[in-house]
Amino acid sequence: MSMEIFGVDIGGSGIKGAPVDLERGDLAQERHKVLTPQPATPDGVAGCVVEVVEHFGWDGPVGVTFPGVVTGGVTRTAANMDKAWIGVDTASLLSARLGGRPVTVLNDADAAGVAEMTYGAGRGRSGTVILLTLGTGIGSALFTDGHLVPNSELGHLELKGHDAETRASVKAKEDGDLTWGHWAHRVQKYLAHVEMLFSPDLFIIGGGVSRKPEKFLPLIEGIRAEIVPAELQNNAGIVGAAMAARGGTP
Numbered sequence: 001m002s003m004e005i006f007g008v009d010i011g012g013s014g015i016k017g018a019p020v021d022l023e024r025g026d027l028a029q030e031r032h033k034v035l036t037p038q039p040a041t042p043d044g045v046a047g048c049v050v051e052v053v054e055h056f057g058w059d060g061p062v063g064v065t066f067p068g069v070v071t072g073g074v075t076r077t078a079a080n081m082d083k084a085w086i087g088v089d090t091a092s093l094l095s096a097r098l099g100g101r102p103v104t105v106l107n108d109a110d111a112a113g114v115a116e117m118t119y120g121a122g123r124g125r126s127g128t129v130i131l132l133t134l135g136t137g138i139g140s141a142l143f144t145d146g147h148l149v150p151n152s153e154l155g156h157l158e159l160k161g162h163d164a165e166t167r168a169s170v171k172a173k174e175d176g177d178l179t180w181g182h183w184a185h186r187v188q189k190y191l192a193h194v195e196m197l198f199s200p201d202l203f204i205i206g207g208g209v210s211r212k213p214e215k216f217l218p219l220i221e222g223i224r225a226e227i228v229p230a231e232l233q234n235n236a237g238i239v240g241a242a243m244a245a246r247g248g249t250p
């Protein structure tokens with residue numbers, strides 16, 4: 001029997017969602033996307049989440065990702081979002097705006113990670129696995145024998161006196177007009193630092209760049225762990241959000 005739950009991915013530029021087929025770990029219908037309002041306040045974004053969910057006439061449980069720390073449904077940080085999110089009970093806010101439907105909220109990289117561990121590049125992998133999403137910021141999901149340690153926030157490690165995501169994210173590559181080689185060197189330094197701390201068996205690299213792994217993965221040297229691109233690419237967040245909503249609050 002196929003089981004569907006709705007997943008929504010809140011990002012700095014877009015809010016996208018679709019019903020997810022949890023048997024296949026894929027979208028059950030083509031996703032719907034709306035642009036993130038600027039400023040991306042809780043109220044404005046909540047309206048967009050409602051729009052995405054209602055586009056499908058969905059009335060069951062909803063899982064939602066957020067690009068910051070989330071504990072017990074409360075958004076705690078907002079590095080690349082409006083600071084008004086800090087301290088908001090986002091799960092309750094969205095549930096109220098969605099007419100009382102149950103809503104589960106989790107970190108965006110954690111969502112992508114649980115999806116990859118079940119349906120993608122981390123399938124069947126034990127030991128320590130770290131998924132890193134390289135995008136506007138750097139998100140992380142840390143697993144030990146398939147169990148998630150939520151909100152690891154490895155994107156904010158210090159790298160040469162800087163917040164790591166300001167050096168090694170895709171935004172840093174674009175803002176600095178860096179060549180693939182230059183950027184790969186920074187990613188290598190970053191991975192070496194994460195490896196020093198956690199000695200993972202596997203790194204999974206997600207985010208938009210996971211579609212062009214040949215541009216930078218061959219340039220990365222001296223990392224002991226295996227490094228592979230994510231497989232679910234830009235639907236991982238939506239799928240992981242739906243998985244979290246099925247399982248209850250992580």
Ligand code: BGC
Pocket residue numbers: 066067068069077079080107108109110133136137138139140153155156165
């Ligand atoms: C946030 C993380 C998030 C990552 C990717 C970082 O700036 O602190 O919570 O997972 O960006 O969106």
